Structure formats: C-alpha cells, structure tokens
Amino acid sequence: MAHDERRLEVLRAIVQDFVSTNDPVGSKALAERHDLGVSPATIRNDMAVLEEQGYITQPHTSAGRVPTDKGYRLFVDRLSAVKPLSAAERKAIERFLDGAVDLHDVLGRTVRLLAQLTRQVAVVQYPTLSRSAVRHLEVVQVADTRLLLVLITDTGRVEQRVVECPVAVAGDDVAELRTLLNSAFGGRKLAEAGNTIPDLLETAPKHLRALVGAVSATLVETLVEPGDDRLVIGGTANLTLGGALDFPGSVRPLLEALEEQVVVLRLMSEVDASTVMVRIGGENAHESLTGASVVSVGYGSAGRALGGLGIVGPTRMDYPGNMAAVRAVARYVGQILAES
Amino acid sequence: MAHDERRLEVLRAIVQDFVSTNDPVGSKALAERHDLGVSPATIRNDMAVLEEQGYITQPHTSAGRVPTDKGYRLFVDRLSAVKPLSAAERKAIERFLDGAVDLHDVLGRTVRLLAQLTRQVAVVQYPTLSRSAVRHLEVVQVADTRLLLVLITDTGRVEQRVVECPVAVAGDDVAELRTLLNSAFGGRKLAEAGNTIPDLLETAPKHLRALVGAVSATLVETLVEPGDDRLVIGGTANLTLGGALDFPGSVRPLLEALEEQVVVLRLMSEVDASTVMVRIGGENAHESLTGASVVSVGYGSAGRALGGLGIVGPTRMDYPGNMAAVRAVARYVGQILAES
DNA sequence: GGCTGGCACTCGGCCTGCCGGAGTGCCAGC
C-alpha cells in the first residue's frame, strides 16, 4: 500500500534528520526538509502510528520524535541504501594504510583510520591465534631451565611465552628442539596443533621428550585460551563529541567496558567476514553497551575471517556511512595482510 | 619566623582539603578541620597574603580559595611528606603483577594496576629499544626476496620488521645470516649496534653482503627512530570521575593527546629512574596538558631506566599518594623485568 | 605587634514564577 510506503518514508526522514541535527524532529520541519508531498498534519498522523508501533518516541510531550532502537533497526534493515565511499575516502584509506611496517603498525593505523573516518570509537582485533597458522617457532635460551618461545604466525603476529623447563637445557638441545618444533607445527593451523602433540612426543628423541612436553603445553595454553586475543582501541575522544546528549549516563561505563576488553572481544568473536553486523542499543547483550550501537565485520582474505574490526558509537549514528567505512577498511586490511 | 611557618601550614591545609573535597575552602572550614590554633580571621589574613603571592586564588568573590599551580608546586616541593603505601596496597601490587606471562602482559597489568591504585589515567612505556640489548635475532623467509626479521631484546620486547632484499634469498643463506647476525649483535646494546655494522659488512662472506646490508639497515632504522617507542594507556575512564569540575575544557583534548602518544612519549623520555618527576598544570610544555598534572618515573634495574611510567590527572590530585604509588609500581616492575 | 570578634558587603546558587515557542492531538471540512 502506498499508505505504508509513506509511513516508512517518514521514518527514514526522521532517522536521517535526527542523526544529522541531534534534535528531536517535528512534523513541520519534516515537511519542509523532505519532499513528502503531504502536509505536516498528515505526517503527524503517520508519526502517531509509528509511535504506536514502537519505531519512534517522544522525549516529552511537545517535543519532536526520536527513533527508538526498533526504529533504527528497521531503518538499517530496509530503509538504508549502501552508501559508497567517496573517492577521497578511498584515497585516504590507501594513503593511511600503505607503508605500514608490521602487523602492529597496520592495526594501529587501521584503528586511527576508522576512528577518523567514522568519528566514532574504533576497535580492531588482532588476527585470532586459533585461526592462524604457524610460520615459525623460535626458541631462545634465557637461563638454565628457562626458554623463551616465540611464535610467528602467517598473519605476522608474534607472541612470546616463557617456558619453565623441568630440567636444565643443554645448548645443543635448543637447536634440535627448534627444528623439531618447526617441522611438527610449521605451516599448521594453530587450532589443530594440539592434535599433533602426541605424535610429536612419540617420535621425539628421548632426551628431548620432557622439553618438548613443556614447550607444547605452553603452546597449547597460549592458543586455546581465547583470552589471549588482543585488541586495539582508538578514537575514544570521539565519545565526547555529542556532548552529554548521546550518552546520558555519561561515557564512563562505556570507557570502562572498552578498557575491560572482554565485552568487546566477545562481540568480535561473532563477526563474519562477508556481512557487516549491526547491533543497536538494547540488542547488545552486555549492559554497558545498551546505550550504544556496534558496527562490526570480519577482515581476512578468501572468506576466512582472521579477526574482527568495527566501531562503537551512539545509537544516533550514520549507519549507512559507518557500515560502508567499516566494510571498506576491513577489505583493505584483508588485502594488506594477504600480501605480507 | 613562626609567622611564615603558619602561612605554609595554611597552604598545606588548603591543598589537602581541596584535594579531598573538591570544594573551594574557606577560612572557617579550615579553622574547624585543622588544628591551626588561630581564629578564622587570622587565617583570612594569611590567605590574603598567600593569594597575593600567587599560591592560591578565588574562583570568584565570596568563594573559598583554591590552590594555583604555583601553590601545588610549593606543596609538592616542601610541604608533603612521602606517604608510605599501606600493606594492602603493597599486597595488591604483588598480586596484580605476579603471574604475568610476558612483557606485554606485565605492562598491561601494570597500567591497570596504576590506574586502579591512583584512580587516574595510567601510562606505561615499553622498554626503550635503544637502551636494550639484543638477546636474539631471528630471520624467517616469507618470500623469495622478503625476510621477516624478529628482534628479541633482553627486556623481553619483541619487534618484527619485513626486510625487502635486493636479490632472491637461498634457503641456506637464511641460517647463515642468522648466525652471523647473532654473533655480531647478540648481547650488544642496540644503541651501539650501528657501530658494528661496517665491521660486519667487511667480515661477512661475499654472497651475503647485500643481504646483511639490507637487514642491518632495517635494524638501525627500527631502533634509531624514537618514534617506535610504544605506550600502553589505561584508566581513561577515570578522567570523568570528577565530573566536569576537574577539566573545565572537557576531557576531549586530553583524550586526544593521550591517543596521539607523541606528547606523552616526549614526557616519558625525560624520566629518571631515581626520582619521581611531577609536572603541574602549566609546567607541562604541551598545551593539551596545561590543565593536568603528570607524575612519572623511570623503571628499570640497577639505576638503568628502561622506560618510563606514570599517571596523568587533574592538578587537583593526591600528589603524595600518587607519587608513592608510581614509585612503588616502578620498583616492582623493574624487579620483575630484571628477573625474566 | 599580632591576634580576635564583629560587621558590612559581595556574589554565586537556587528557587520561583512567568512567558514564548515548538510541537502535538483532535476535529470539522473538503
């Protein structure tokens, strides 16, 4: 029905206006700014229906309307077209990310870029260890019974762990251990590494067994634990952009949740490499995020999500623009990591 | 003179009261809360003098007095006794930092600990590369003409760089290169590494010269550039603790400066391992910090400062307490890093 | 000479009442 059509059009107009002005939007202003072809009075009727259906709400009588979480949801699902990035923005992405010297640098630049592009808080997860493969394992002796195990993944991530050995380690053993480990784990996905350990223990020369056992135990602990996933966060200053308007309960709990990382990591673990995920306000499981929206997507190459990245901001955000930015940045990061 | 004595005592009382209550403090309240042995009227006279000398100021007529930067400076220099940490706090430091698995973890815990202890923003610098020594250099081939150089320092820091080689690298060359590099740089301070390069180039087997050249160039670039120093920041949520009172111009510029890192890195480069440095308000060179105070100190072992750590907060802070916390944490971190 | 109590003064914060504007809901008419 043309009737419902227009009502959705009104909702779209409300969302757009409210996002850009940050003021509750009234029927008159809507009629002026948008070519809806009807009078304010008619719009009022539509608004009353929209409010009854729960898509919009009034902060108080005689204020304009504001979209609810449900309203934003409908907007994102049905009313927003994908907004292509401007040429300048594409250029900025390239300029920003090219010339990064290592993974740390790539992700650091990514988070700054995303924050700048979207004017929101940006979050980038390091490539998940469990989905990465071993490029190289290095063993360095630091003391008689203490080794430093350095893991280098195919995504360029480097992790280190100190391994306490049950017995003193001879100098020659280190080299032997190194080749042993690399031939056992090299090229393998870390998620599968656990399976090869029994084999490895069996075939290892006797004098190395204890050593191999200790080292592989550490290795497995390091990668099985999802708590070892890392996060880079940037643009927190953007939280204060909208004054106290965007986050009525102050930005404090949000900052705390971001620093805690646990909450955000859980979010990132749900990403998918092909579709941008949007969680609006109350859709977020964790309480500290119920006043915020999260736009996230996985990055990686060939459909394999290495990790997630995204933004966190007020529910009053430019969804189409931010979704486009997040997707574009993720693609580019995926490319860069595939190259190196 | 007993006269001046008391005036300083009044200043101390003002600082203490203002820090704990966040309200401008008046003569009457001062006389009640502190045993100054004189009447409010006398205190008023002293306050008038202190104000004339620039140690305190009135936000407006008929409000109490508030210390100026100069007042805090005098307080820190002459009026504050070192406040020993409570047993519980010492315990907390140990509990928090023990059990860290690697450098990243140690510094991450440190920053959380400091933020929690002081209720301010905490900043921890990674051990400076130039002051560290090479524990091990690892070379991994990623492509025909591309090597991954991994540097492990004696402080447990791991850095990686991709090296583009002028010629294709043979598999055997990698192992040779590795031993060569390690015998040349192993155990050496990175700051001196540059000097050994000419020697190294001369003694290197001919077929490796180009390779060695490329690798050592990357190595030097990595360590000479101070921009490669890293920072961990935590507790930014604490900036919002005092409401809008502590940072009238909003916390925005401060958050931006912290994320920028450059400003903070410069601060950290000036630390000294033996004395806690306090910069109050306008004493900070950078404009974004003129409304804040910084308490910092170097950490390390045996007088050698590996890096800096500290806190950033409002000028209205508990200087003695924060100085004690910063010093204690730095000591403990130094110990832990010396052990590993 | 320095301290003290008293007193007049200042000024910000808060509460009150008031008004205008924005926006709504409803209704009758087209």
Place this chain on the structure above:
DNA sequence: GCTGGCACTCCGGCAGGCCGAGTGCCAGCC
C-alpha cells in the same frame, strides 16, 4: 484520506529575590 485550524501541553530561558558562604576591614584586646 488529506488538510487547515485550534486548543493544549510542556520545555527552556529569563528575571527577580532570597540565602548562605566567604571575604575584607576595623577597632579592641593581650
């Protein structure tokens, strides 16, 4: 089913007045 008109509501800002906190100054006292 849309539209113009109208009465109603309620927020936000403004002016005025009061109160309290705090000061500066002065005369008197030790």
